[in-house]
Amino acid sequence: MRTVLVVLFDDVQSLDVTGPLEVFTGAEKLAPGTYRIRMASLDGGPVRTSSGLTVVPDSTLADAPAPHTLLVPGGPGARGPDPRLTDWLREHGPRAERLVSVCTGAIVLAQAGLLDGRRATTHWAYCAELARDHPAVTVEPDPIYVRDGPVSTSAGVTSGIDLALALVEEDLGRHAALTIARHLVVFLRRPGNQAQFSAQLAAQTACREPLRELQQWITEHPDDDLGVDSLAARARLSPRHFARAFRAETGMTPGRYVDRVRLEHARRLLEDTADGIEEISRASGYGTPEAMRRAFLKSLGTAPAEYRRRFRPATPAH
Structure with missing residues (x-):
């Protein structure tokens, strides 16, 4: 069983959370015992997303199980994260087998030093900012997601679904990913090097x-x-x-x-x-x-x- 831990914070982009969550939940329903999905915040209390949706985590980050896949979503709250969050990620991020970000979650990872020496992407509107503030990161502004070893970063919002499908395909095979994609009425997955824009x-x-x-x-x-x-x-x-x-x-x-x-x-x-x-x-x-x-x-x-x-x-x- 792979534990997928989603980090929550106030002003998070709700679709950055729920998009990948639906993919991994679909995989668990398809193959029970494959994934254990948990959400956690610093204090364990409810967080309010940028769209006003309230999300209740399962636990505090301190009490969360050790993750196989650690996912950091984006949103306005990711551009000025609580220093305690970056400290936690700096300590626990390298222990995860897979470290994943959606949208401006890449900025949080970069602030924790977890993208240094790696290729990464983020939402097109913030690629220049990421490159400017973190010169040790090689920012690729065009792809919808970039995978560099155990670290995977995706572009804006729905690209988190594409990346999650790619991870499920890696874990469970193409048939499982295709079944989930059909259920969600999306592409099996767009290739990572597909441009963020038409x-x-x-x-x-x-x-x-x-x-x-x-x-x-x-x-x-x-x-x-x-x-x-x-x-x-x-x-x-x-x-x-x-x-x-x-x-x-x-x-x-x-x-x-x-x-x-x-x-x-x-x-x-x-x-x-x-x-x-x-x-x-x-x-x-x-x-x-x-x-x-x-x-x-x-x-x-x-x-x-x-x-x-x-x-x-x-x-x-x-």
Whole structure:
């Protein structure tokens, strides 16, 4: 039996707690005796989450059982944690077989010195702060979670579910993780190196209406001619003016935006359809399977066929 201990504190983000909690609870129901789930706070009293929800822990941290997996959620309270909490984590964190954070819980771990010399991530809005305040930590702002040895950190809010599913898959196998994901109506798990944002969210929304409309049009037509000259003509701008304006208003070049749109489109088709690789490469604007393969290897470190094998949910048994 693996004890999962969730650390609670006032102003914690409720979904950082309940998301992973539902995953591990689902695993325990699926395979009784696998996990013992406990929540603890410094004084053992109820804590009020940032959304106003009151959560009652099982015990104080001092009385909590030794954890196999120690999980630190985030939230406003994580950005200025009680020094007693960081002291407790500094002492007990290294004893856990797995140390996990969700969202700004990574800041708490960093303040306890538990991320020094490691790669980590956190919510996109706080990656720069984490890197600035803790230079011994290698902050990776793009992935939804990062695993470095026994320490795993995840990005904002729902990414804690992805990380918890990955941990359950490690413990109990893919079938168990898939069963839980189906119950929660989520992906089996998004790969850890998936970006925190879709292309449309990662890019700023352009100020000019023609550019905003063009952003949307690109996402709806990934298989069209999306070269700078063609896009500039659609936006009724010269290629040079268009490229400069698009980057200034969206924060990325037209080519980078197109690359992200095509990659996301291909991934969705690989995950959600039974279409062949050649068909998907054409529909996503790559033209050939080899071009799509190169794009996947460059961005994800895996080929399309392997990506599908790992991340497309299997057809449920009837």
